[in-house]
Amino acid sequence: MGLLNAVDLYRFYHSNEEETLALRGVSLEVKAGEIVAVMGPSGSGKSTLLSCLAGLDEPDGGYVEVMGQRITRRPEEERAAIRSAEIGILLQSGNLFEHLTVEENILLQMSLAHRGDRKRMNDLLNRTGISHRRSAYPEELSGGEAARAGMAVALSTNPSILLADEPTGEVDSETEKHIINLFESVRNERCAILVATHSETLASYANRIVHLRDGMVVGG
Numbered sequence: 001m002g003l004l005n006a007v008d009l010y011r012f013y014h015s016n017e018e019e020t021l022a023l024r025g026v027s028l029e030v031k032a033g034e035i036v037a038v039m040g041p042s043g044s045g046k047s048t049l050l051s052c053l054a055g056l057d058e059p060d061g062g063y064v065e066v067m068g069q070r071i072t073r074r075p076e077e078e079r080a081a082i083r084s085a086e087i088g089i090l091l092q093s094g095n096l097f098e099h100l101t102v103e104e105n106i107l108l109q110m111s112l113a114h115r116g117d118r119k120r121m122n123d124l125l126n127r128t129g130i131s132h133r134r135s136a137y138p139e140e141l142s143g144g145e146a147a148r149a150g151m152a153v154a155l156s157t158n159p160s161i162l163l164a165d166e167p168t169g170e171v172d173s174e175t176e177k178h179i180i181n182l183f184e185s186v187r188n189e190r191c192a193i194l195v196a197t198h199s200e201t202l203a204s205y206a207n208r209i210v211h212l213r214d215g216m217v218v219g220g
């Protein structure tokens, strides 16, 4: 049984007269200690899938289980509680509050989830290689530093599941290497990792690749 299970997910978007079928019956499972890469062309449904898996968006059909608990179609406060206890999330839009420093962003995340401590924060700042930027505000960071800070925030609560959307999208190769090393070390800590990516390099470190096309799984 996976730490993360998605069963027959459907998601439709309606805008004006148009209907987009972003997900059409996606099922997948991620086990402890496993990295699953989700790959597919732009618009194939990767971000929609991650939002549904995180309980940030509700699928129109199917359901998601996190650590055996159904997260779909539950009140938002219950979804938020499961999310903050079990899931680390790194969305494409980033996960840093602009008015807080890197360190304050990590401390806020840990305090909201009632998890983590300064020792873990310092450890993550070292492992992501941005310890020297801990007092910087997000706007003062380079793209690569912001990506690493985002990873530190996502991992600060020691989540069971890490969901990351294009974590190496616009970063230099040194940052990509840091992020891959971090993924490998949290995989060794038995975290279940699902990462949407266009990067063949990152995907080569995954245990499995799930290919999405037009909202459907076409391989894996």
Ligand SMILES: Nc1ncnc2c1ncn2[C@@H]1O[C@H](COP(=O)(O)OP(=O)(O)OP(=O)(O)O)[C@@H](O)[C@H]1O
Residues within 6 Å of the ligand: 013, 014, 015, 020, 021, 022, 040, 041, 042, 043, 044, 045, 046, 047, 048, 049
């Ligand atoms: N809020 C929305 N309203 C209407 N359509 C949407 C919305 N969000 C996504 N879509 C559509 O749903 C489909 C899937 O989009 P999604 O962002 O999940 O793809 P993606 O694989 O993550 O793409 P990319 O690699 O470019 O990030 C696309 O056709 C997109 O235009």
